[in-house]
Amino acid sequence: LMKEDPTPNDNGAPEKHLPKVTVSGGSVEVVVPHVMDAAKPHFIEYVWLKDAKSGAVLSAKAFQAADPSPPTLSASLPKGSTAVPMLFCNLHGLWEGEAFTV
Structure with missing residues (x-):
């Protein structure tokens, strides 16, 4: 079986798809500056x-x-853990953000 492995960040506008990460203690918030459009549909x-x-x-x-x-x-992550924010857009595929450490 071939495993599907799309190339991240190669389709669509980066300013709408790159995740923004905020870390406060062990709490992490990932926000994607993308409009959720049910009419098209176009959404994360x-x-x-x-x-x-x-x-x-x-x-x-x-x-x-x-x-x-x-x-x-x-999400809550253990202190010292390093994570990478990821997302999938129904029209623009896989996106990967910058790694960060809690």
């Missing part, structure tokens, strides 16, 4: 945090096209 389907070393999913949230904008994931 998933936002997740992956462990920078293992690739394991640390936290994830699925969205529907009618959900409010902007799509936001809130």
Whole structure:
């Protein structure tokens, strides 16, 4: 079986798809500055945090096209962990943000 491995950040506008991360203690908030448009539909389907070393999913949230904008994931991560914010847009595919350490 071929594993689908799309190239991140190569489709769509970066200012609408690159996740913004805020860290406060062990609390992390990932906000995607993207409009959720149920009419097209054009929306962020998933936002997740992956462990920078293992690739394991640390936290994830699925969205529907009618959900409010902007799509936001809130999570608690252990101090010292390094994560990478990821998202998937239904029209523009996979996006990967900058790694950060809690």
